[in-house]
Amino acid sequence: MSSELRIMEFCGGHTHALFRSGLLELLAPHIKMIHGPGCPVCVLPPHHIQAVIDLLESDPQVVACVYGDLLRIPTLVKAATSESLLAAKSRGRDVRMIYSPLDILQLASAEPSKKFVFMAIGFETTAPATALLVKELARRNVTNVSILCLHVLTPPAIETVLQALTAAERPHAIIGPGHVALVTGLKLFSELSERFGIPIVISGFEAEDLKESVELCTQSLSQKKVGVVNQYTRALKVDQQGPAQNLLEEVFDLRKTFEWRGLGSLPKSAYRLRPEWAKYDAEVQHSITYRSLAEHPQCQCGQILLGKKTPTDCRLFAKACRPSRPLGACMVSGEGACHAYFDAGVGVGKDAGAFQ
């Protein structure tokens, strides 16, 4: 009998693929996957969303442009009625779902009297598109678009999780996000691997990628090898920072600290616009302030994001909290662990009715 082997897939996209492909149930029984905090919607604390809702309420000229899965994150201003961007939209506030940040250029030129605010969220993967938008705004001299930059970085999150978990909870190996590594290169991952003595396999997003990555993790462990293994070779051919990294450095610098849901306030873990781009910074242009908001007292999102708990450990899961009326962010995003568990029917009782 092999003893338990814990592997953390950091990225929500990997969590999603593990469930959807049916791979999770095909893995050897001693392999336990721990779901990491790499879900950009899940790690965003609700006060940022509430700040945008407040802005929409105070200035009717403001149009909020967001990625689709932000719309339904509950901000719980009042415990009884859940507030969200979608709720604001149904009250008549102007909230638009966008797919690509550059689409905002067209919206802004079609409606010059409106003030567009883009909620820029995501890891290193979506940040370059935001940076491109900023440069395009400057090049075209657009004056009615600003960016609420809430982009976060992968390495500080991995570091925090590894520090927060006890030896008995800590993963033996990590599957890291291939698309992030395309932007950042492998150096940061190597440093983390060496520092914590944990092998990291950089993986693609297909079921076959993940299957191979799990095997690479077990190989590294059986050979007692630490370091980074690149599984995502079809895209990540050479270890270097991609051109996107230069773009990021041109447009962004690091916030001193940034509040993550579940992980707390992490130093140098998020981007903001560099001062020279301040005229496109929504925090500056709209004097955005954040008020602290209580999350649902029983919501376990924070512990789940840390990998300390699984969705089924939460008393709200599949009962009060379901994809149709989520109480926590992990139930909203398709990449959230709670949503993935719910859709796969894990720990979903008959009364939740998702499968009748």
Add this chain to the structure above:
Amino acid sequence: MTEIISRIHGTGGRSTHELISKIFHSYLKNPNLSSHDAAICRMGSEEFLVTTDCHVVEPLFFPGGDIGKMAVTGVINDLLTQGGRPQFMSLGFILEEGLAFETLRRVLESMKAVLAAHEIQLLCADTKVVPARNQNPGLMIASTLWGSRLHPDRKFSGPQIGDAIISTSFIGAHGIAVLQAREQLAFRGQIESDCASLFPLLAPILTDNNLSIHFMRDPTRGGVAGISHEICKEFEISIELWEDALPLRPPVRAAMELLGLDVLEVPNEGVMILFVPPSSTEEILKILRIHTLGAGAAQIGEVQKQSGSKVTLRTRIGGNRKVPWTDALNFPRIC
């Protein structure tokens, strides 16, 4: 908590089902109320089929169709699920203040074309005007369709254990086409809705004495997953779908991946899901594929004895997972 209607109740998923069974049925249920898309109406020894549908779509015009075309083809397909020939129609129009005559004309023009092609007689209609809901005044259409059976002996027994589940065409196109048009997603290339009457495709099969079909339903709102759950609930069966057999055109597959949507949950307007005994499966697939409307026809799964998980998907890599009964508004997800 005061319960109110929200968008969730309109998605055709579990919440829609609950709204009907818990609210509507407590007042309006009766022995003749059909749980299917079309009902059988008996008057003395006469028997005919009837179906009714409401149509709301934003935008009113989308690649491959518009609300007018949908309002007619939608009920034609619903009537077909009971083997009905479309013959007589009644229409209700709710127009929003500010709607341009020209827009209304275009909608009516496409309704006229479908009505003429099927020789459907419009018998009555009504019009009301209401304040517009937003800056783009639109319209809503309610349509009712009557007809007799295409084949007097063609009755549907309901799905049987071991039946092949056939999709008559490629899936997912309508949902993506409307989403692309509504959200103005800047994809290269245009995905067209499959919005079409399936009468020309299915009439020859329904009138052929040698071919057997046990049951059929069109996977509109709620998609293939939604109707699979409804059917499992009603007939106490399980359904296994096969991921690698699902017919998807490459652009639709790409869009699904990009937007993080599940093709099983996306509505279709030109697809029928057939439940067919194994003896008829090959022949029916062959006939379907001759027609342009059936070019993507494929067996996508089979009916099994009821088990704990009612609807499952055999995944491409050989896994097996439960298919959830959609209970959420699906929005494209980030990255």
